[in-house]
Amino acid sequence: MKDFKQIIAEEIEKATDIKSEQILSNIGVPKDASNGDYAFPCFSLAKELKKSPVAIAEEIKQKIEQGLENNKEISEVNAVNGFLNFKLNKNYIAKEVVEEFEKEKQHFGAGKLEKVQNIVIDYSAPNIAKPFHIGHLRSTVIGQALYNIYKFLGYNVTSINHLGDYGTQFGKLIEGYKRWGTEYDIENNPIDELTKIYIRINNLCKEDESVLEECRNNFKKLEDGDEYCTTLWKKFRDLSLKEFNKVYDVLGIKFDSLNGEAFYSDKMPEIINILEKAGKLEESEGAKVVKLGEEMPPCLIIKSNGSTTYATRDLAAIKYRAETYDFDKAIYVTSYEQILHFKQVFETAKYLGLAPKYTNGLVHVPFGMVLSKDGKMSTREGKIIKLEDLLNEAIEKSRKVIENKNPNLENKEEVAKKVGIGAVIFNDLANSRIKDELFDWDTMLNFNGETGPYVQYTTVRAKSVLEKAGYQPDIKDVNIEKMNDIDSQKIINQLYNFNNILKSVTEKEEPSILARYLIDLAQNFSSFYNNCHIITEDKELQNARLYITYMVKTVLEKGLNLLGIQVPEKM
Numbered sequence: 001m002k003d004f005k006q007i008i009a010e011e012i013e014k015a016t017d018i019k020s021e022q023i024l025s026n027i028g029v030p031k032d033a034s035n036g037d038y039a040f041p042c043f044s045l046a047k048e049l050k051k052s053p054v055a056i057a058e059e060i061k062q063k064i065e066q067g068l069e070n071n072k073e074i075s076e077v078n079a080v081n082g083f084l085n086f087k088l089n090k091n092y093i094a095k096e097v098v099e100e101f102e103k104e105k106q107h108f109g110a111g112k113l114e115k116v117q118n119i120v121i122d123y124s125a126p127n128i129a130k131p132f133h134i135g136h137l138r139s140t141v142i143g144q145a146l147y148n149i150y151k152f153l154g155y156n157v158t159s160i161n162h163l164g165d166y167g168t169q170f171g172k173l174i175e176g177y178k179r180w181g182t183e184y185d186i187e188n189n190p191i192d193e194l195t196k197i198y199i200r201i202n203n204l205c206k207e208d209e210s211v212l213e214e215c216r217n218n219f220k221k222l223e224d225g226d227e228y229c230t231t232l233w234k235k236f237r238d239l240s241l242k243e244f245n246k247v248y249d250v251l252g253i254k255f256d257s258l259n260g261e262a263f264y265s266d267k268m269p270e271i272i273n274i275l276e277k278a279g280k281l282e283e284s285e286g287a288k289v290v291k292l293g294e295e296m297p298p299c300l301i302i303k304s305n306g307s308t309t310y311a312t313r314d315l316a317a318i319k320y321r322a323e324t325y326d327f328d329k330a331i332y333v334t335s336y337e338q339i340l341h342f343k344q345v346f347e348t349a350k351y352l353g354l355a356p357k358y359t360n361g362l363v364h365v366p367f368g369m370v371l372s373k374d375g376k377m378s379t380r381e382g383k384i385i386k387l388e389d390l391l392n393e394a395i396e397k398s399r400k401v402i403e404n405k406n407p408n409l410e411n412k413e414e415v416a417k418k419v420g421i422g423a424v425i426f427n428d429l430a431n432s433r434i435k436d437e438l439f440d441w442d443t444m445l446n447f448n449g450e451t452g453p454y455v456q457y458t459t460v461r462a463k464s465v466l467e468k469a470g471y472q473p474d475i476k477d478v479n480i481e482k483m484n485d486i487d488s489q490k491i492i493n494q495l496y497n498f499n500n501i502l503k504s505v506t507e508k509e510e511p512s513i514l515a516r517y518l519i520d521l522a523q524n525f526s527s528f529y530n531n532c533h534i535i536t537e538d539k540e541l542q543n544a545r546l547y548i549t550y551m552v553k554t555v556l557e558k559g560l561n562l563l564g565i566q567v568p569e570k571m
Helices: 004-016 022-024 042-049 053-064 092-105 134-152 168-183 190-207 209-222 227-251 266-278 308-326 336-351 356-360 387-405 412-429 454-471 486-496 500-510 512-532 539-562
Strands: 037-039 074-080 085-086 118-122 156-160 281-286 285-291 299-302 331-335 363-367 370-372
Touching: 004 053, 004 074, 022 209, 037 042, 037 156, 042 053, 053 074, 053 085, 053 512, 074 299, 092 356, 092 539, 118 134, 118 299, 118 308, 118 370, 118 539, 134 156, 134 227, 134 331, 134 370, 134 387, 134 412, 134 454, 134 500, 134 539, 168 190, 168 209, 168 227, 190 209, 190 227, 209 227, 209 370, 227 387, 227 412, 266 285, 266 336, 266 363, 281 336, 299 308, 308 331, 308 500, 336 356, 356 363, 363 500, 387 412, 412 454, 454 512, 454 539, 486 512, 486 539, 500 512, 500 539, 512 539
Parallel strands: 118 156, 118 331, 331 363
Antiparallel strands: 037 085, 074 085, 281 285, 285 299
């Protein structure tokens, strides 16, 4: 199904020879439905066409009208005060939506890809032996939403958790564990206890240079495959992952690959060798860098002390992923603080001898910080906010809201979990990712606002209507002409665009497009629910409205699932 805006833009292009891309962004939905389904202001063309908007609107209208009999989607176009108002062919669109839905059911909106592509998504990436904190929230939920949506659309997708499991800090941890390991219960409380060991050994390193040297030696031994150091590193990694998985299990996330930084330690010499042979590695104050022109700082490959960098490991990862996954697109979901880093890495990757397909397919998806009402939310009284604690708090707060709203509700614990976790995820995804996220419990747990609980509640309400009616969907009972009222048509138009919404998410790597769509669909269903009698004596009308309810319920639930959110049976 084509996007309505695209259809209108192409009609205007035919009439004016102005490219549809230029027109597209100015097409909107009139506030007053009597003015049509879509409107285009001709003021935007006045300068280019050197005519008044009123004259332009009239001319375009006449040209489009000549071909309307061949246009299935548009039934009418009117020129009003310099605007072009378009009315859609209600029966045609309703028929298209209903038939497509009947055919696809749970796959409605997936569409058909012209070519299946390989997509690699790198997200979450907590550091081993360090708390999994709120700073990882955005990368985790944005990355997972993109993974779900790409997969639903038919792409071959690989999710990668590029764990922070490499570096001199492990030399310090090994040394600290050698000295004081028996004092700390890392088996039962690994992250907190390992953090204590790290802080203690780090402080000792500041006092005693010889201890720091021992830590460096430990890391060198680890790199060389020393059995004792490797065994300890694996122990720290396994225990950390066990803790991280508690969070991933709550969020319903599993990764296809857990290859972290350490995985690429034996692959970095090849990267350095390739860059040297290409004549791109240059000395700079004892370090080795790749110069990237006047507008970008050089990419640091080897530090003056001979150690590698994040960039070296990221370059090794690009080469490995190109060879292993044959990716068409490799997406990196990290904070906007890393924009320069990835610009440097992606530019340097052009010198690795990879096919242009791979270097052209590298995409950085940056996002803003998580903020509280009082500012930055990375710390609270000097303490890190653990993601596990935050999610538990969300469940507890939603439990209290549910207890207040519906004290007799069955399975309150399960509902509280789905609502609380859903509220946190939706709050993160509902706004443009590049903007800082405002974290406000009262707002995000509001059942009446533009929130996850509101969309969940609307989905449950639609389910309830179907259950009370004992409805068994059957397309043979659906009379398309009974879907012509304004409220029904708003919903039908939205359902028609579901696939276009999902494609737009992948084109812009922007899950908020889907989140906003779900809010709009939920709001339109609420209007439909309040303005239209769904259960009526007119059985044809009732069946039509129940089928609309059935489609809305399915799309809302599917959309929430794609964002990583579960829907309770009752609320």
